[in-house]
Amino acid sequence: MSAIEGIARTNYAYLDEQTKRMIRRAILKAIAIPGYQVPFASREMPMPYGWGTGGVQVTAAIIGPQDRLKVIDQGADDTTNAVSIRAFFEKVAQVTVTTHTREATIIQTRHRIPEAPLGEGQVLVYQVPIPEPLRFLEPRETETRMMHALEEYGLMHVKLYEDIARNGHIATTYAYPVQVAGRYVMDPSPIPKFDNPKMDRSPALQLFGAGREKRIYAVPPFTEVKSLDFEDHPFTIQHFDKPCALCGSTHSYLDEVVLDDRGGRMFVCSDTDFCEERREAGHVGELGVPA
Amino acid sequence: MPKTAKATYYGAFADAVLDAQAAFRGLMDAMARPGRIHRFAELASPPAPLSPAQGTIALTLFDQDTPVHLTPALAASAVASWLSFQTGAPLTADRLQGRFALVEKGVAFPALSGFALGTQDYPDRSTTLIVELEALAGGPERCIAGPGIDGEATMAPIGLPEAFPALWAENGAQFPRGVDLILTAGDACLCLPRTTRLLG
Amino acid sequence: MYVAVKGGETAIAEAHRLLADRRRGPRDLPSLTLAQIAGQLALAVDRVMAEASLYDPTLAALAVKQARGDMIEAIFLLRAYRTTLPRLAISQPLETAAMQIERRVSATYKDLPGGQLLGPTFDYTHRLLDPALAEAGDEAADVAAATRRPSSGERVMRVSDILDGEGLVEGDGHFGADHVAGDITREPLEFPMPRDTRLQVLARGDEGFLLSLAYSTQRGYARTHPFVGEIRIGLVEVEIDLPELGFAVSLGRLRITECQMVNQFKGSAKEPPQFTRGYGLVFGQSERKAMAMSLVDRALRAGEFGEDIVAPAQDQEFVLSHADNVQATGFVEHLKLPHYVDFQAELDLVRRMRADYEAKRADEASDEDAITSEAAQ
Numbered sequence: 001m002s003a004i005e006g007i008a009r010t011n012y013a014y015l016d017e018q019t020k021r022m023i024r025r026a027i028l029k030a031i032a033i034p035g036y037q038v039p040f041a042s043r044e045m046p047m048p049y050g051w052g053t054g055g056v057q058v059t060a061a062i063i064g065p066q067d068r069l070k071v072i073d074q075g076a077d078d079t080t081n082a083v084s085i086r087a088f089f090e091k092v093a094q095v096t097v098t099t100h101t102r103e104a105t106i107i108q109t110r111h112r113i114p115e116a117p118l119g120e121g122q123v124l125v126y127q128v129p130i131p132e133p134l135r136f137l138e139p140r141e142t143e144t145r146m147m148h149a150l151e152e153y154g155l156m157h158v159k160l161y162e163d164i165a166r167n168g169h170i171a172t173t174y175a176y177p178v179q180v181a182g183r184y185v186m187d188p189s190p191i192p193k194f195d196n197p198k199m200d201r202s203p204a205l206q207l208f209g210a211g212r213e214k215r216i217y218a219v220p221p222f223t224e225v226k227s228l229d230f231e232d233h234p235f236t237i238q239h240f241d242k243p244c245a246l247c248g249s250t251h252s253y254l255d256e257v258v259l260d261d262r263g264g265r266m267f268v269c270s271d272t273d274f275c276e277e278r279r280e281a282g283h284v285g286e287l288g289v290p291a
Numbered sequence: 292m293p294k295t296a297k298a299t300y301y302g303a304f305a306d307a308v309l310d311a312q313a314a315f316r317g318l319m320d321a322m323a324r325p326g327r328i329h330r331f332a333e334l335a336s337p338p339a340p341l342s343p344a345q346g347t348i349a350l351t352l353f354d355q356d357t358p359v360h361l362t363p364a365l366a367a368s369a370v371a372s373w374l375s376f377q378t379g380a381p382l383t384a385d386r387l388q389g390r391f392a393l394v395e396k397g398v399a400f401p402a403l404s405g406f407a408l409g410t411q412d413y414p415d416r417s418t419t420l421i422v423e424l425e426a427l428a429g430g431p432e433r434c435i436a437g438p439g440i441d442g443e444a445t446m447a448p449i450g451l452p453e454a455f456p457a458l459w460a461e462n463g464a465q466f467p468r469g470v471d472l473i474l475t476a477g478d479a480c481l482c483l484p485r486t487t488r489l490l491g
Numbered sequence: 492m493y494v495a496v497k498g499g500e501t502a503i504a505e506a507h508r509l510l511a512d513r514r515r516g517p518r519d520l521p522s523l524t525l526a527q528i529a530g531q532l533a534l535a536v537d538r539v540m541a542e543a544s545l546y547d548p549t550l551a552a553l554a555v556k557q558a559r560g561d562m563i564e565a566i567f568l569l570r571a572y573r574t575t576l577p578r579l580a581i582s583q584p585l586e587t588a589a590m591q592i593e594r595r596v597s598a599t600y601k602d603l604p605g606g607q608l609l610g611p612t613f614d615y616t617h618r619l620l621d622p623a624l625a626e627a628g629d630e631a632a633d634v635a636a637a638t639r640r641p642s643s644g645e646r647v648m649r650v651s652d653i654l655d656g657e658g659l660v661e662g663d664g665h666f667g668a669d670h671v672a673g674d675i676t677r678e679p680l681e682f683p684m685p686r687d688t689r690l691q692v693l694a695r696g697d698e699g700f701l702l703s704l705a706y707s708t709q710r711g712y713a714r715t716h717p718f719v720g721e722i723r724i725g726l727v728e729v730e731i732d733l734p735e736l737g738f739a740v741s742l743g744r745l746r747i748t749e750c751q752m753v754n755q756f757k758g759s760a761k762e763p764p765q766f767t768r769g770y771g772l773v774f775g776q777s778e779r780k781a782m783a784m785s786l787v788d789r790a791l792r793a794g795e796f797g798e799d800i801v802a803p804a805q806d807q808e809f810v811l812s813h814a815d816n817v818q819a820t821g822f823v824e825h826l827k828l829p830h831y832v833d834f835q836a837e838l839d840l841v842r843r844m845r846a847d848y849e850a851k852r853a854d855e856a857s858d859e860d861a862i863t864s865e866a867a868q
Binding site (some may be wrong): 004010011014016017018039040041042043044045046048049050051064072074075078079080081082083087091110111129138139140141142167172173174175190192193194207212214215246253254255256271287 | 528549550553570572575678679680682683695713776817820824825829830836840844849
């Protein structure tokens with residue numbers, strides 16, 4: 001059973017060094033060409049494709065013992081997939097984990113950008129399902145690659161404008177396309193468009209990993225990230241009619257929670273750390289209790 | 292031969308995994324913040340004329356999958372066998388084949404357009420040049436701007452040729468194609484990705 | 492008062508405990524050994540090895556056991572392990588003409604050098620459930636041991652070589668001398684993809700997906716006029732070249748299934764009328780997969796032969812981007828992960844659009860009322 005004995009050992013941060021070098025080289029090129037999707041030889045990870053394998057590979061390639069890692073899914077630290085990924089890195093990279101946005105050096109995220117402003121020392125790693133912003137307009141990789149090469153983004157504008165013609169406004173609410181540093185149109189991952197403005201000129205380094213689709217891309221710090229729009233229909237973000245029921249915040253993204261079978265609803269911050277910090281600071285919403 | 296052999300087999304990281312991680316993190320931050328000087332804490336000790344910073348970057352990024360271009364002097368020195376042994380990277384005389392290129396201190400600054408610039412649809416397939424200079428600070432101040440820089444920043448390396456602004460502007464004009472530059476001096480590096488503009 | 496749901500960590504740990512319990516099943520029954528799985532569910536083990544691209548029956552058996560018999564889960568387990576292994580060397584091409592044959596059939600020649608050899612096939616079994624197998628206990632006594640016929644020494648020629656002798660089949664497919672075979676586990680897919688990497692994608696592609704695509708070509712979605720030139724199953728040597736020694740050394744033997752499909756071709760501007768080939772090669776014994784692969788391979792070569800690309804099986808990006816079941820299952824199943832942030836955004840949008848719609852209808856209705864009342868007046 002020598003084959004069985006050999007299977008328990010894996011390298012620091014799971015990936016072998018050759019794989020890490022390959023990913024690291026891709027990250028450097030991604031930083032040098034903001035918004036451009038660098039193909040990389042994504043590996044099978046011990047979690048399924050579509051569950052954050054791209055983000056996990058990026059994190060594994062950059063993480064070290066000095067890091068403090070935060071993992072969120074839907075803004076929350078305690079969603080099961082976030083818990084699972086955090087536990088993975090605790091185990092394979094012996095890293096300190098945290099739920100506090102401000103304390104983290106690396107934040108791996110699925111579908112949200114934390115509400116607290118990020119700082120210079122921080123790296124935000126996004127899990128990306130479909131990195132190609134043009135994919136739903138043109139399914140062929142050969143075609144979309146050409147469109148990026150020629151900076152031919154007319155199709156995207158046409159699609160957004162058709163929305164306006166039909167609905168009076170753009171009907172894209174998440175994974176809202178952006179243009180990075182005036183050149184590449186980029187998929188910001190399925191974050192709500194509420195979060196798009198946080199990407200613009202962020203002091204943090206933003207890295208995007210798409211494992212199944214084998215792409216890595218990046219937005220360097222202080223880089224312009226513009227949500228696509230039109231002069232007569234400027235980009236706007238969602239707003240909520242009610243404050244967070246727990247902390248009273250009026251400027252955070254809220255999740256709707258169904259309370260009963262009689263139509264009872266409440267809205268609470270999707271960013272659990274942000275909400276907790278506010279409550280600890282004494283903010284109380286209408287259904288909350290002082291911390 | 293024995294003398295060459297000794298230089299070849301020594302000078303790697305004390306901890307191959309964690310030292311490479313730390314070096315990469317420094318390099319990544321430097322690439323993300325052009326013009327900012329990063330000093331490597333754990334250094335490789337390559338044979339001369341490769342600098343410790345260059346050796347550190349080589350151990351961090353090179354392997355069998357990355358053809359490396361050397362200047363004639365480096366190719367003829369102990370550096371060639373050191374790189375082959377320590378990283379497994381194939382050495383290439385063809386600048387267009389090099390994923391990386393190493394240039395030692397004191398030789399003519401390389402013509403950037405002679406290296407792989409990538410293609411319009413795969414601009415990432417370009418050479419990253421790692422060029423050793425006299426020093427990364429203390430020279431004439433140059434204003435830079437672009438992604439990774441909050442407004443404007445300055446850098447003042449010693450050893451860039453007078454024609455550098457023109458060379459660099461020509462490189463930038465090819466965007467998204469173009470080479471990326473890692474300037475090194477001793478134990479430190481400073482990055483100029485192709486997006487960084489020299490403001491004069 | 493509302494308390495947000497917490498406790499993901501505990502929930503995961505408890506789920507894992509329950510999974511382990513269900514995997515083990517009734518404790519009064521003995522646990523399956525890997526040798527039993529590898530020995531008695533060998534075709535399941537073969538499929539796992541083939542689609543995981545890792546030839547190791549013991550580890551594949553472990554994967555089947557750990558996955559509770561879920562094949563794609565088992566493939567995933569073995570792939571995730573494979574990815575941690577270094578690539579030490581690249582072997583010489585397998586010499587399938589020198590295979591130690593266990594089965595070899597041709598549909599194009601009644602008899603041929605080396606003969607037809609049925610081997611361990613289900614083909615002519617009557618598919619009647621066998622009550623004898625349902626009985627517990629040792630069947631060892633009832634199942635006769637296989638006997639081995641001494642080899643005739645006759646060379647088992649590949650059918651393609653027979654046709655090749657007449658010049659009626661296209662060549663074996665040559666890249667230039669400086670072509671380095673790609674490795675889809677080390678390089679991202681790039682389209683259009685050359686045939687070597689296409690075949691790699693197909694070899695680890697999902698059996699069911701390839702089977703259905705192959706079937707579609709038979710029903711007119713890119714008909715290729717196929718004949719089974721030959722299917723052969725058996726053991727082949729894997730050799731690597733050691734430059735230090737100056738010769739190749741054998742690492743061991745693999746059981747593989749090879750299918751060469753021969754397809755009629757009327758000729759094009761560039762090519763004379765001849766037979767063309769579709770190729771399938773799979774780890775272990777898996778004729779269905781090898782045949783499906785060879786049909787899809789031929790369909791994907793449409794461009795090469797100047798054929799119109801009209802059907803899904805001919806569409807490189809469609810076939811090759813969707814053949815991998817580990818990728819497919821991950822992405823399909825990821826939909827069960829929380830999406831409440833995005834759903835909230837959509838909910839808000841649909842509510843607003845609905846309100847606009849109702850308001851517009853109300854307006855129209857009141858306009859109509861006004862017109863009706865005007866008319867009445």
